[in-house]
Amino acid sequence: MSALLWKDIRMNASVLVLTGALFALPYLAGFGWLVNESMARGTGPMDVRWSYDAVMRTGFLSLILSHIGMTILVGNALACERETGSEGFLAALPPTRARVLLSKTAVTAGTIILLWALSVFVLLVLAPTLPDAPAFIVPGVHDDPAVELSWVASVAALIFGVAWWLSSFVQKSSTAWVLALLSPLALVGLALLTRSVFSIGDLALDRMFLWSCVLLGLAGGSAGTVLFLRKSEF
Amino acid sequence: MNIDSEKASPIFIQIQDYIRRAVAAGVYKPGEAIPSLRAMAIKLKVNPNTVKRAYQELERAGLIKARKGVGMFVTPDGAAGAKRHAEGMVVDCFLDGIRIAHSAGIDPSRVRSLFEEASMRELPVAKEAI
Amino acid sequence: MTQVSEPMFAIETVGMTKRFGTCTAVDELDLRIPRGTVFGLIGPNGAGKSTTIRMLMGLSRPTCGVVKVLGEHVIDCPTTRKARIGYVPETPSVYRWMKVDEAVRFCRSFYDTWNDELCSRLKTLFELNGEKVVGSLSKGSLAKLGLLLAISPEPEVLILDEPTAGLDPLVREEFLDGVLAEICRRPQTVFLSSHTLGDVQRLADSVGILHEGRLLVSSSTDQLLASTKRLRAVLRDGASPALAPPGTIWQGSEHREWSLTVHGFSESTIEFLRRDGSVEHVEVLDLNLEEIFKDFIKGRRLSA
Numbered sequence: 001m002s003a004l005l006w007k008d009i010r011m012n013a014s015v016l017v018l019t020g021a022l023f024a025l026p027y028l029a030g031f032g033w034l035v036n037e038s039m040a041r042g043t044g045p046m047d048v049r050w051s052y053d054a055v056m057r058t059g060f061l062s063l064i065l066s067h068i069g070m071t072i073l074v075g076n077a078l079a080c081e082r083e084t085g086s087e088g089f090l091a092a093l094p095p096t097r098a099r100v101l102l103s104k105t106a107v108t109a110g111t112i113i114l115l116w117a118l119s120v121f122v123l124l125v126l127a128p129t130l131p132d133a134p135a136f137i138v139p140g141v142h143d144d145p146a147v148e149l150s151w152v153a154s155v156a157a158l159i160f161g162v163a164w165w166l167s168s169f170v171q172k173s174s175t176a177w178v179l180a181l182l183s184p185l186a187l188v189g190l191a192l193l194t195r196s197v198f199s200i201g202d203l204a205l206d207r208m209f210l211w212s213c214v215l216l217g218l219a220g221g222s223a224g225t226v227l228f229l230r231k232s233e234f
Numbered sequence: 235m236n237i238d239s240e241k242a243s244p245i246f247i248q249i250q251d252y253i254r255r256a257v258a259a260g261v262y263k264p265g266e267a268i269p270s271l272r273a274m275a276i277k278l279k280v281n282p283n284t285v286k287r288a289y290q291e292l293e294r295a296g297l298i299k300a301r302k303g304v305g306m307f308v309t310p311d312g313a314a315g316a317k318r319h320a321e322g323m324v325v326d327c328f329l330d331g332i333r334i335a336h337s338a339g340i341d342p343s344r345v346r347s348l349f350e351e352a353s354m355r356e357l358p359v360a361k362e363a364i
Numbered sequence: 365m366t367q368v369s370e371p372m373f374a375i376e377t378v379g380m381t382k383r384f385g386t387c388t389a390v391d392e393l394d395l396r397i398p399r400g401t402v403f404g405l406i407g408p409n410g411a412g413k414s415t416t417i418r419m420l421m422g423l424s425r426p427t428c429g430v431v432k433v434l435g436e437h438v439i440d441c442p443t444t445r446k447a448r449i450g451y452v453p454e455t456p457s458v459y460r461w462m463k464v465d466e467a468v469r470f471c472r473s474f475y476d477t478w479n480d481e482l483c484s485r486l487k488t489l490f491e492l493n494g495e496k497v498v499g500s501l502s503k504g505s506l507a508k509l510g511l512l513l514a515i516s517p518e519p520e521v522l523i524l525d526e527p528t529a530g531l532d533p534l535v536r537e538e539f540l541d542g543v544l545a546e547i548c549r550r551p552q553t554v555f556l557s558s559h560t561l562g563d564v565q566r567l568a569d570s571v572g573i574l575h576e577g578r579l580l581v582s583s584s585t586d587q588l589l590a591s592t593k594r595l596r597a598v599l600r601d602g603a604s605p606a607l608a609p610p611g612t613i614w615q616g617s618e619h620r621e622w623s624l625t626v627h628g629f630s631e632s633t634i635e636f637l638r639r640d641g642s643v644e645h646v647e648v649l650d651l652n653l654e655e656i657f658k659d660f661i662k663g664r665r666l667s668a
């Protein structure tokens with residue numbers, strides 16, 4: 001199993017580095033900007049003051065940007081073997097399809113869980129402890145990070161589900177992740193069409209959109225898994 | 235010497251011929267061991283089962299005998315038997331020549347004089363390396 | 365404790381068929397390959413050799429029929445069965461980004477039976493540089509790496525799919541020497557498909573000739589060579605070729621010469637030829653495997 005994990009990490013090394021960089025970039029940029037500001041104030045470079053708003057903006061930007069990398073990772077997960085022509089080689093070796101899939105899932109899901117955990121920690125645990133954090137989240141006045149995170153999570157579920165499903169059968173991994181990244185737009189288009197045809201209210205539409213994202217994401221994930229496990233021609 | 239897979243003769247027969255020629259030429263003398271099955275297979279680049287079959291045929295013909303746990307050894311009549319076999323191969327060659335002569339319409343007396351002429355010739359080819 | 369008996373046949377197929385839409389690539393193939401023997405599958409391009417091998421390896425699912433390797437159905441128990449089979453495809457598709465040593469370590473982790481000493485010996489024999497990236501290996505070195513990875517786990521069955529195709533004669537010899545040394549070292553079953561019929565004639569205990577997915581003949585190599593003869597019959601003036609004797613796989617005539625290749629030749633074949641008096645005399649010639657193969661295929665194509 002460790003050999004499979006090593007192989008999957010090595011195959012995706014550049015994508016993992018890209019994803020990490022996309023995640024870290026907003027924080028580094030934010031830190032750099034704050035150092036600059038601190039020096040302009042004349043208080044020295046290390047007297048950095050993270051404001052609640054700065055942390056929230058940086059945290060969300062980092063999470064959203066890194067989804068590009070995560071989507072490439074998911075789109076690459078199953079398609080890369082096909083693309084590099086090593087699918088047959090792996091299929092002839094002793095590990096079962098389930099084992100191979102488990103390793104790929106561990107690498108992709110592991111990365112996603114890690115980055116989400118870090119983001120949730122920053123946004124929901126660290127940020128509220130800042131001096132200028134609001135004592136209560138007042139709807140309409142303050143943006144509720146939990147609500148915003150649920151939006152990001154739902155759209156992420158759609159993107160990952162589509163990427164995983166496409167990855168299980170397309171020849172090129174770029175097809176999988178590009179189409180996956182475009183899928184929310186397609187769903188938004190469909191939502192707008194539905195609103196104009198059926199005259200649905202905004203709140204109901206929002207709920208429908210979120211649930212559609214989640215359900216489609218789960219369907220895509222399941223379909224991709226089944227297609228991968230049941231493949232019998234290499 | 236290499237086994238010729240282009241030849242129509244089955245390989246286990248080629249192996250037998252090779253060993254018989256070697257015994258007739260004195261490469262392996264009576265009482266001496268011939269290469270093991272595995273060594274012969276690797277030397278001739280053939281399947282060891284084929285060598286095994288050849289050795290079994292040679293044992294049946296009395297050219298070699300197995301000594302359990304030790305190997306295959308040339309029998310005391312081995313050399314004589316090999317020479318007789320070589321004579322048989324010469325006769326086969328003669329018969330091939332006679333067949334050619336018959337289909338070409340060459341009469342038997344001419345065949346005999348052709349044989350006399352051929353046997354007077356110096357063999358230009360060096361002894362085949364065994 | 366009940367002793368589980370070893371299956372007699374290393375490879376057994378009954379009615380194995382593969383169809384792609386309307387095209388039948390392999391048609392009702394029946395094979396029985398005893399343990400510890402070498403079987404050579406020969407056939408023209410597109411005969412279905414690779415498709416057959418892929419079904420034996422579980423890389424392609426048969427449309428119908430039974431496929432068993434080492435007594436187990438290929439569809440079941442993938443891990444335990446695959447660990448006992450070594451496979452070398454025509455072009456090994458080892459991860460091109462791996463170094464040779466990394467590829468060895470990667471494969472080694474999946475086999476309990478991996479023989480490090482054998483692996484190291486083969487690496488030296490095949491002159492493989494452990495630090496070289498697989499993608500930069502020559503075709504010959506890649507083939508040798510494929511063989512090393514297949515042999516090092518000491519498999520019970522070794523399956524080779526045209527492993528020497530496109531290799532220069534020296535590399536081909538090195539490759540086959542490696543296979544032969546392994547056969548001599550310990551008993552195992554080898555299933556080899558190859559265009560190089562000289563190699564098959566040398567190595568195979570039994571051969572099968574495949575044409576358009578059908579097995580034309582499956583026999584021990586010696587038996588096939590011994591029982592398949594070319595007959596050159598000279599016809600009398602004015603006579604034309606009569607009914608061909610049973611077992612004729614190919615025939616052709618030019619002027620007064622009637623040539624036939626007969627499988628299952630015996631003295632009665634000559635009697636059959638002579639029976640109507642059209643034949644003046646008959647010459648019987650031995651054929652090598654390549655000639656027999658060509659005549660089987662030519663004869664099939666003529667009758668199609």
